[in-house]
Amino acid sequence: MFSKACEYGIKACIFIAINSYEGKRVSPKEIAEEINSPQAFTAKILQALVRHNIIESVKGAYGGFEVSKNEIKHIKLAQIVKAIDGDSIYNGCGLGLEKCDENHPCPVHDKFKGVRDELKYMLENTSLEELALNIKSGASFLKA
Amino acid sequence: MFSKACEYGIKACIFIAINSYEGKRVSPKEIAEEINSPQAFTAKILQALVRHNIIESVKGAYGGFEVSKNEIKHIKLAQIVKAIDGDSIYNGCGLGLEKCDENHPCPVHDKFKGVRDELKYMLENTSLEELALNIKSGASFLKA
DNA sequence: TATAAATAGGATAAAATTATCCGAAATAAA
DNA sequence: TTTATTTCGGATAATTTTATCCTATTTATA
Numbered sequence: 001m002f003s004k005a006c007e008y009g010i011k012a013c014i015f016i017a018i019n020s021y022e023g024k025r026v027s028p029k030e031i032a033e034e035i036n037s038p039q040a041f042t043a044k045i046l047q048a049l050v051r052h053n054i055i056e057s058v059k060g061a062y063g064g065f066e067v068s069k070n071e072i073k074h075i076k077l078a079q080i081v082k083a084i085d086g087d088s089i090y091n092g093c094g095l096g097l098e099k100c101d102e103n104h105p106c107p108v109h110d111k112f113k114g115v116r117d118e119l120k121y122m123l124e125n126t127s128l129e130e131l132a133l134n135i136k137s138g139a140s141f142l143k144a
Numbered sequence: 145m146f147s148k149a150c151e152y153g154i155k156a157c158i159f160i161a162i163n164s165y166e167g168k169r170v171s172p173k174e175i176a177e178e179i180n181s182p183q184a185f186t187a188k189i190l191q192a193l194v195r196h197n198i199i200e201s202v203k204g205a206y207g208g209f210e211v212s213k214n215e216i217k218h219i220k221l222a223q224i225v226k227a228i229d230g231d232s233i234y235n236g237c238g239l240g241l242e243k244c245d246e247n248h249p250c251p252v253h254d255k256f257k258g259v260r261d262e263l264k265y266m267l268e269n270t271s272l273e274e275l276a277l278n279i280k281s282g283a284s285f286l287k288a
Numbered sequence: 289t290a291t292a293a294a295t296a297g298g299a300t301a302a303a304a305t306t307a308t309c310c311g312a313a314a315t316a317a318a
Numbered sequence: 319t320t321t322a323t324t325t326c327g328g329a330t331a332a333t334t335t336t337a338t339c340c341t342a343t344t345t346a347t348a
Contacts, residue, residue: 060315061323099288144243204345
């Protein structure tokens, strides 16, 4: 469904958000440990998220990654997914046709529409806040 | 969503089904042309589909790939997808956790449930027959 | 039985994704 | 201003996925 990079990106954002609530910046090292991901690879993904203005980084001593406390509730899963995997999950054809739309549908076009729309709705309506709070309360987990 | 191999596999099955209705066997060459895929790679996927008893192959002169006419309506997309991509699309965690279930859910576990169930329902209830008939009638297309 | 036409399958190669390493640049604090 | 800390970014490597090539094997027909 999502690439590894995207999975790491989502989990990283959640962990960063949790710490940002408490005014704490976190390093790629801490993040990688907490979400069980390769550190250097995770760092690359964090860079991409910074470039897409989803999270912020502060260089130098006492630096790290954070996300604006006010933004946490406004950041949706869709933004993170789009930043890392692009929008093929929304717009791409289920069978990989270059051109696939109502006028020239692939064999599963209509069948997929419902699934895709539900996925899209879910991604666009799930906020980082919601996911972070569930981790904090122990209702969900970032690693096995 | 699906791997390239799986996309090719689904399209190949549809084309084979269409021809099997008319008692015609088809070669990897014809298939690849019709579904716009690399021929040798497609041939490998056909072999896998044969091993999974989804399609049949006949070696030698006048041979080719076919699917039993009576089976076409009973073959579901789910079988093809499972044969090629495995069942990670059903059972795998959306965020890649080794262990992710009701008791130890990843952050998006519940959110994903609906999407995954709908996808599963769709794959299990869409028959090769239905897809093949839509291609025959010109309602959908195997390539752009 | 010989021949031509097909699939089967092993060995590689190319491309994309995932992952690692290391030095440069930035920054806070001593 | 120096130092320690930390992100940035380029280069490279490993792995997986996708793709190609070539030979062996099978089979219908002449």
